[in-house]
Amino acid sequence: MEAKKIPEVILNSGKKMPAIGLGTGSFPLPPHETLISILIDAFEVGYRHFDTATFYGSEEPLGKAVDKAFELGLVKSRDEVFITSKLLPSDAHPDLVLPALKTSLQKLGLEYVDLYLIHWPLRLKPEATGPADMLKENVMPSFDMKGIWEAMEECCRLGLGKVIGVSNFVYESPILKEIAFARQKTSLRKSMTCMVIQIALRWIYEEGVSPIVRSFNKEEMKETLNI
Template sequence: MVNVPVATLPSNGKTIPLVGFGTAEYPFNSTGSVKESTLHAIKLGYRHFDTAALYLCEQAFGEAIAEALHLGLIKSRNELFITSKLWLSNAHAHLVIPALQTTLKNLGLEYLDLYLIHYPLSLRPGSDSSLLLKKEDIMKMDFESVWGAMEECQKLGLTKSIGVSNFSCKKLEELLAIAKIPPAVNQVELNPVWRQKKLRKFCEEKGIHITAYSPLGAKGAVWGTNRVMDSEVLQEIAKARGKSVAQLPRDFLQTRAVHRFNQLPRLPAKIQIQNTQYSKTSTKQNNYTASDQPTSQTQPTKITKCSNKKRAEEKGGDDAMNKPVMRKFRRW
């Protein structure tokens, strides 16, 4: 079994594995394969697992953990690092703790290692748990009260660390201004063609660890693109290095001190922890192809208050957020 390297979270000194396994598939939980895939991932050596209330698979994932313990694949729950996320309809001060308690019940656990706010906005309580947001359900998040409830989750021992997902520089600044416990992690889309340079720099300066999702572009998902896996330049670099295209995003992220998630459809035969040293030629090719624009075919929307010529990231707008969701709440 491969020993996965870990990073130390600057905000609290806890460690996080640099390679994780994501349980999301789209449509959510459509194949019923989460339990089987999770058990296989544990056998391969994965110890960091990412899930969310939105993914509709917390119970199946929890069953996999219980079975792994029963089979002796792991000796204790403490061997795992488990992340889940607060969905938008529960992003209200009085609903945060109950939502986390429901997640823990679904998972059959006493605590999480990391609990994230899924997006920087709220939905009307009781609205559908879906990426297809209704305009009338969208509400601006009260960062102070919601984050205060997240902090209480950590104080109560329901989670060891708290953080956010899909937060831009601007949203992080708003949050940091009121936070007593700073976010330990910001989980965002990140890969060779969506590099988020300004956001990475901001998070490094503020001591916020970056987690990368969709490192291969999430081809086939509603928010995904084929620009990573079908990139001719990446294919040329991979061929020259004797690697697969899928290995290049992993190397790209590993050299930037972030960790990434492999997802259900692309579970590798083994965890590959390695580094790639690129020549000047291949680096130039990579820089030519890669950009700081989203991998989604949709250009940044009005929420960024930028034209397409001035990228959202350069303005510190909400570019880090999932683009299909952005289209539903651009006025926020």
């Protein structure tokens, strides 16, 4: 089967990103072997941009799917694959950002991610590590955007996250204004993380937004790329 070629968009850094990506967040998450098989289906139909996060628990199976895609000859080089991952709210502390990304890279089996995002404008206590810990009593009162962003920039400087940005932030949020000092422009990602009907998805795409779609059905994956 010939994979469909997906158009690319150019980010602020000049890096190219496939205009449509596949989300890997699902609750509950399928068993790892099942998810690996699903992701190989996605590679086969043409997806090259995959969106994961520490919170999703899908980094490890995604990394194994990437390895399998190379083994099967579906992709020839790392440059053909665009991987996005995100910072867990309990790691949204300046001294925890770099270790968190290194842990994600270890799970993915990669030397770098193409895009690393602050997942939410939310900081949890460091011990709050899973979905069950997303409780009000674990939310910390302040969000050190300046300190966190400087740590994100260090990840970028080290080449561990080629592009950095934010997710689920309100565009005019005062928190974002705190990074006006930053040496790099924020890569604001407008994404659609739920499955939508094809006509709506096409409108989103034509508006210049790069959607992250989620379907674990191979035929639906192919239909989505037909936009």
